Amino acid sequence: MRATGLGKAVPNGDSTLVILQDIGLAIMPREAVAIVGASGSGKSTLLGLLAGLDTPTSGAVELDGIDLFALDEDGRAALRKRLVGFVFQSFQLLPPLTALENVMLPLELAGDRDAEGKARLMLERVGLGERLRHYPKYLSGGEQQRVALARAFVVEPKLLFADEPTGNLDAATGAGIIELLFALNAERGTTLVLVTHDEALARRCNRQVRLVAGRVQQ
Numbered sequence: 001m002r003a004t005g006l007g008k009a010v011p012n013g014d015s016t017l018v019i020l021q022d023i024g025l026a027i028m029p030r031e032a033v034a035i036v037g038a039s040g041s042g043k044s045t046l047l048g049l050l051a052g053l054d055t056p057t058s059g060a061v062e063l064d065g066i067d068l069f070a071l072d073e074d075g076r077a078a079l080r081k082r083l084v085g086f087v088f089q090s091f092q093l094l095p096p097l098t099a100l101e102n103v104m105l106p107l108e109l110a111g112d113r114d115a116e117g118k119a120r121l122m123l124e125r126v127g128l129g130e131r132l133r134h135y136p137k138y139l140s141g142g143e144q145q146r147v148a149l150a151r152a153f154v155v156e157p158k159l160l161f162a163d164e165p166t167g168n169l170d171a172a173t174g175a176g177i178i179e180l181l182f183a184l185n186a187e188r189g190t191t192l193v194l195v196t197h198d199e200a201l202a203r204r205c206n207r208q209v210r211l212v213a214g215r216v217q218q
Contacts, residue, residue: 003059003062005023005058006059007023009057020211021214027191031207033192033206035193036196036210037210037217042214043195050193052068063083084157084158089164093147093151099132102151103119103123105151122154126147141173146180166201175200
């Protein structure tokens with residue numbers, strides 16, 4: 001993955017608010033990179049641009065050799081479906097679905113005929129083999145994030161984006177999620193890009209990219 005000259009600005013009354021300026025970033029396959037910085041430094045905006053969830057004011061992002069913003073919105077969605085997994089601070093599980101059904105969903109959308117079998121194995125891997133039929137509201141925060149990790153990794157993504165994956169968890173639970181995240185990442189050879197305020201989590205990565213006022217600190 002490579003970003004060049006990446007910038008993002010939005011209208012702000014009679015002026016323009018510059019969120020990111022001239023971001024250059026190269027991430028190698030199987031590398032784990034933490035994007036860190038103070039609140040308001042542009043971390044989540046950068047993650048959204050790298051994932052093609054948002055569009056830049058300037059610059060380009062290349063993912064798997066493809067110019068992300070040369071594609072239309074449907075094209076970017078199709079590329080994400082093929083290559084990318086996500087883990088969010090707020091878990092983003094669907095309340096009407098059980099843990100098993102939440103993990104099966106991306107496989108079913110991809111037409112995988114063994115969605116249930118793969119989802120069961122993945123939930124067992126994250127320690128939730130006894131919680132397959134539980135709905136999110138009956139799971140603890142740590143358990144919900146384990147379901148989210150299972151859902152992200154079950155599609156075998158080349159690239160995983162994680163936005164504050166321990167942000168809603170207490171320290172002990174968050175530490176367990178960190179261990180699981182990096183174990184799964186190593187097992188599957190995934191490239192990991194995460195946004196975090198958690199210094200312990202950031203230190204587990206190969207390197208840190210620090211944003212200061214919308215720029216990469218050199």
